[in-house]
Amino acid sequence: MDIRIENLTKTYGNLNAVDHMNLRINDGELVGLLGPSGCGKSTTLFMLSGLTTPTEGKIFFGDKDVTSIPPEDREIGLVFQNYALYPHMTVEDNITFPLINRGVKKAQAREEALEIAKVVKIDQYMNRKPSELSGGQQQRVAIARALVKKPQVLLLDEPLSNLDAKLRVATREEIRRIQQEVKITTIFVTHDQEEAMSISDRIAVMKEGVLQQYEVPQTMYLNPANEFVANFLGTPEINNIEVDVKDGVITAGDAVLRTGAKLADGHYHAGIRPESFYVDENGISFAVDNLRMTGRDLLLFTKLGQTVVRVLVHSYMHVAEGDVIKASVREGHILVFDSSEKLIGRF
Amino acid sequence: MDKKSFKGYLYLLPSIIIMLAFTIYPLIRAIIMSFLGDYSIINHGYSSIGFDNYKALFADPDFALSLRNTSIYVICVVPASIILSLIIAVLINSCNKTKAFFQTVYFLPYVTSVIAIGIVWRWMFNSNYGLINYFLGFFGIDPIPWLNRPEYAMPALIIFAIWKSMAFNILIFLAGLQTIPEDLYRAARIDSTPKLRVFTRITVPQLAPMIVYSSVIGMIGAFKVYNEVFSLFQGKAGPANKAMTIVYYIYDKFYNSYKYGVAAAGSVVLFIIILVMTQIQLRVTGEKKKK
Structure with missing residues (x-):
């Protein structure tokens, strides 16, 4: 599913959290929304999910205008920064939850849950509670829960920020592998430029609500549109x-x-x-x-x-x-x- | 005992003294008193030592009635109050602007004197002019003589008590609701969870510790019901003593009949009932948690 964002704006008081943003995301691509805190990247993600209503502008999934469609009908999977797993349910119940909500029979739901659990490699923990899993495993349960309903778009809010440094590198490769395997249009938010560059097909750099540049990582690194992008990308700093x-x-x-x-x-x-x-x-x-x-x-x-x-x-x-x-x-x-x-x- | 822990115990001393004097000592005295026949609190004389008081207690039809009434009261009031409070707390919590207002309104019964509330409810229960019969009239129900007929004594008491005990439960549940992470509800929304299922599968399990707490505290309080009876029926136990509860029975035996030993035996029985019930409750909910 390709995504088109037109003139997307979100205003809080007199602050433009997102300012007339235009973006086109191709089907099956992994796109990183990158920027310092408060740049509007999470707001953009939540507008894509439907949890936040834009002040102005439109969002298209394919040819369909989804701007006024509520999140539950947008066919999206969303992974929260803190995963938001249901703590009192087992891994299996967490993953089957969205299916059973949609009226899928329990046996069928369990089968589909196991299938996706194998993709994210958590199938051996199906009977555990989230609190009995490591951060990385919880993350994968959250991804499985988001993917099990076969959404058209996968959205991830700061997917790696709660993990320690070593796990972060392994998990970002996992996200890339899962995304490639499921072939789903994926958008993730991050403030870590290295993370964005290493797994994204394209990166959208934002600053104070304004999209600075939208490019393939290598091109962006070599040809930054402006001084901000040049300064933001690369360690050690330019x-x-x-x-x-x-x-x-x-x-x-x-x-x-x-x-x-x-x-x-x-x-x-x-x-x-x-x-x-x-x-x-x-x-x-x-x-x-x-x-x-x-x-x-x-x-x-x-x-x-x-x-x-x-x-x-x-x-x-x-x-x-x-x-x-x-x-x-x-x-x-x-x-x-x-x-x-x-x-x-x-x- | 080393110097450091001695200092620690010194800090505990005042509350230990108070507890010993006003809780532990009376408890022991009551247990002893329950085994003394014809005990007098004036000269501490007694005629016999043994189970005479307990025999008299269990032979008394009034005590049997009070046991039955108290059980009905506990079974009706505790679950009904928790369920209603839960629903109201969720409703209050969902309207952001009016939250503070309703929170205050629903907490009023808790800070108001039971006697004052009793007077208001006596008026509401009034068979000719009362609000309750007035409303029931809309549904074609004839006026019910709530406070004057023995068969309505317990229903009136239960309705009054449910309303009164909700204040505390709502407060506890509102505090609990505020600790549930907002992201869980957002995730539930993304997962297209129906409203009722959000309540049963997310809100209730997340509130489980508060619900257990409320039910234990509520049950202990309900077994000790006395104020509600006293205020609703103006110091009596309802028409023909039909709303007699265990504590009212103990009070009546002690202050009106001067049967101190029987009253003490009644308190010991109540003590044992509450002890057993709370233990069962904690055991059951504890096991559920393990699962």
Whole structure:
């Protein structure tokens, strides 16, 4: 089921929680709604579910306008952030609950519940209570309960935020696997950019209720629409530096970053990702003030002019505090933004 | 005993003294008194030691009536009050704007004197001018002499008591309803759960601890019913003593007939009944929880 959101707006008092949002989600895709807290991503999800009524705008599931259809008739599965499992019921009763509500016979419901329980791999815990399961298992019960009624759309609100770091990585892969296996259009909310990038087909980044960019993860990472998206994606964070352009030469302080750039003279904001630097004998000199070993990489803290700059190098490189290394920026990896923070080019 | 726990016990001392003086000591005295024949509270004299009081108690048709009435009272009042309170609490909880208002209104009976409420209900039960007969008149029911005829004494008492005991139960259930996570109801909505099923499968199980608490407290209170009888029938046990309850019987034997030993024996019997009933109740609900 493809989804179309047109001019979707939700106003609380005089605050636009979601501001004239337009989005098109293709059938069978996994889409991550990404943004900092209070950006309107959960509100968007709850409007898709029907639990929140939009102030303005329309939602289409396929060709059908569902804006005024109540949640129970929207054919959606929703997984809550805290799972909202019925605590006094067993796993099986939790999963069969939506089926029995719809008048499915008990034997039939149990059969269907077992089938979906096998998909999410919780079939051996059918007689347990939710409190006897780990966080990850509870999560999978919640997904099974959402999927058992064979919805057209699956919605997940911060599905991984209640899990510990290690389980989070395993569970996000599980969500991807289940989504692929069931082939269901899925939308999930997250504030974790790594989570969004790793499993989404597309990411929608939001800020203060406004959709910033809707793209395939890799394209978005390399081509952020604006400074906010560039800053929000990637760890360690992108370096924000001030650059001057004169006759096609991009400089930051005394250092020449690029020559021959097709860019009007002036002062700009620029972004360079820490991994965009490479060691280069003819490059700029960086004095290493501080360094941090992260495993695969070494994160160097240096200065470009007055600005602190993070540079990532391979961890087999021998560097110590106080050393000077020479490095350049990869071609096309200097992101230059205009005064309204929009990306104007990569140099 | 080390110094630290000695200090701890010192803090407990005042309440232990009060409990010993006003609960444990009278309890023991009552048990002793129940075995003394013709006991006098003036000179503590008695004629015999044994089961004479208990024999007299179980031979008394009034005591048999009071046992029967109290049982009927408990069986009717406790479940009816809990079911009605549950429904009203859910209704109050579902209307957000008027919640505080109704919460106060329904709690009024709890903070008002039973005697005052009794006077109001006497008027409502009045066979000629009472509100209850007035309303029943709409359904073509002839006026019922609620307070004047023996056969209506118990029904009148039960109706009055259900109404009165609802206040406390509603308060408990409202507090319980507020602890049920909103997401459970949202999930139920997404799962297209019919309204009645939301109530029976989510609200009631989530309120189970409060329901058990209310039923235990309610049952203990119902076995000890006395105030309601006294206020509704102006200090009597209804026409022809038809609304005689155990505590009223004990009161009557002690203050009106001066049969202290029989009254004490009656209290011991009541004590044992309540003890056994609450134990059964807790055992049953405890086992259900395990399942």
